[in-house]
Structures are given as C-alpha cells and as structure tokens.
Amino acid sequence: MSTRGRYRTRQHRSDAVLRYMGEGLARLRRDRGVSQRELAEALGVSLGAIQRSEYGTNSMGIYQFLATLWELDATDAEILDLLRLDAKAREAV
Secondary structure: OOHHHHHHHHHHHHHHHHHHHHHHHHHHHHHOOOOHHHHHHHHOOOHHHHHHHHHOOOOOOHHHHHHHHHHOOOOHHHHHHHHOOOHHHHHHO
C-alpha cells in the first residue's frame, strides 16, 4: 500500500472516531438541556467550535474535551461510556 493509501485509511479512522465522540458529546449536552451556545459561552469558545466538535469535523484537545465533560457535569459512567467505542465505531476504526 502506498503512503497515500495509508494516510487515507488513517484519516478515515480518525474521522470515524471524531464523529463518534462528537455524537456522544452532543447527546450529553442535549440530555442536560444545554444549548450549543450556552456551552460555548461557559467554555469561552465560539459556537462554531462546539458545532464542529459535535459534528466530528474538528478535533478538540484533551483539555477542551475534559473541560466540556466537566462543564456538563458528566458522571464517571458517562465518561467511560463516551470513551468506549461501540461495535459500529470499532468497525469503522
């Protein structure tokens, strides 16, 4: 496989994980009754940053990821569920 092919495969895997994590963050936020705008203001980031993270088109750093979870008052179980890739996500990875 060419280097270019490996990059595409790696990129595809990365995109799948970002989408999965973004969907989990969006679900947590909605479960809390928090709007994207409210979360963005609480975290001091733009609305677009929240939207891109939830849609999986933007990778947030570990600090921002943790700050988001803390702001949403995520329980340990919710955090572990979010980090645990389900079978569908594992297939994509």
